[in-house]
Amino acid sequence: MRLFTHNMLSSNIKGVANGFPLRIEVEQVLEKQVDFNPDFLKNLFPKLEWKALVDAARTMGYAELPEEADSLMLESEEFLRKFHHALLELHLEEGALVCPETGRKFPVNKGIPNMLLHEDEVPDLACNQVLCPTICERYGKVD
């Protein structure tokens, strides 16, 4: 899992109000080289949560990113290289993502985060009653 993915994910467990950012538990970090694409990075920059990226990179052992960043810094190749490295080249191969509210661990094995919820963590079917009234008509209301 790259930190780009980490920056997109949150814990969507029932009742969790703010499941972002997920804390990273590191067992094994790999570095894999990725082609440098400045345009891709510039496009992505405004959509990222910068602080979460800085903290995550630090957890993974990379402390080169500045605490704050703005779009002007995207002109500097040096900054882009660091940004690129943190966002795309650091891999969490083994470890876990931890929900900041409940402490629930989403395991990361072979680089794949497992974000599937357990039965008792799935948000109530309230949303499904809106989306799928037919199911509810047929099977009765689910509390």
Add this chain to the structure above:
Amino acid sequence: MWYLCVFYHRLLDYRRAEVESLAEMFGGLSSLEWRLPENQHPDSPFHLVNLPSEDIARKIANRSILVKGIYELWGEGSSYEQLEEAIKSYPDDRKWPYLTCDTTFKVIVDSFGKATSFQEQNDRIKSLAYIPFKGRVNLKNPDHSFWFMETDDYGAHNGLPPVVQKRIFFGRLVGGADRKLLPTYQLKSRTYLGPTAMDAEMAFLMANQALVAPGKLVYDPFVGTGSILVAAAHFGAMTMGADIDIRAVRDGRGPDCNVWSNFKQYGLQLPVALLRADNSLPPWRPGLKEIFDAIICDPPYGVRAGGRKSGGRKLLKGIVGPYTVPDDKRTDHIPSTAPYSLAECVHDLLDLAARMLVMGGRLVYFYPVLREDDVVDNHFPEHPCFKLIASSEQILSSRYSRVLLTMVKTGSYTDKIAEAAKIKHQDFKENYVKWLEDGNLHSSVFSPAHPQLCEETDSKLCKDLKPKYRGKYV
């Protein structure tokens, strides 16, 4: 300028849609003007298309999968005499630059719906003596290729209705599809395959419909073995995939046979992310939106593979409360999943796409339809953020087809639209309650035909009914 666009005679419904998508990608053109040559049926491989420049025409043709060639048409006619007249009256200043003595050229004789012997081909080339070729012949690597193409007038054999009359075309090749891609990427040489891996040709077509280009971020929420993302990565995109099946996405069949290895096999950039997630409960952080340039997928619709989502079947029926996982079992617990109906799956997909696609981004996915009397009901899913710009049918059996839908995001995703989408989809769902029935599509596709119907139509009648014209079956 009008160009002759000749297609490979397959996936008929996909041909114009592909060229239109590529015209948008290379020329920023939102629509294209098409014409049919005289006496040609719409299913004919010969079409005329109006493109702003040869450069755009070349880029479209070279990137496409179904364009055999785009040609500058020097002449056409229903007889060789007519063709000669047409070529002679084509402006000289358009012809001369390609006929000069410092160029090399070759002439290719091609036919549709019939074979031309080597002798006939030579005769055709010799008959072109009225064109003042000054250049040298180079069969391997010519500067200019000229194509002499003819269709014959004895209909039925060429897969088209027998209304087609003989038509002859002569033109200069501008560009054509690189079909060498297909053997390179064909599924039988792919290391990691699943039962629903997407055929390479179709995956490339999907990538073209989605305007995949270098630096774009492409997402597949039902990634499986990654067969769609492989095509997207070939065109330079950054790819991201999710699947609810952890075995498909993480384990594969071993360290050298998994989704990653499918990318390494072709030397492609590895996916930016692969994760296990449920399309009905996407784990994206609140506030994250408009990040993907395209979403391309083949949703599970329950014929070859059924969809799954979080929550057991009994749980959803409200018979039991949610299973409480004991604390000591939490780490390795494997949550149960429930069947995911097509209607709900598509609803979730549209909602996700409306939120996560950038403005102008494209959602490209397959949607199954039952075929009754060869008429396909085209009530496709709708969403206020999206405009449907192409629907291309591929017939899979006499019972059902799949339709490749291309939707473009035209409106931003507001709370109001999210709410409106639910209401709109409600309407769609009420007419499609049959989709919600478990395995309905599956049984419609696989159950034996109605016994009475079989008796009524005896075998003789069946033979008569069997259409000679194959149309979209090719």
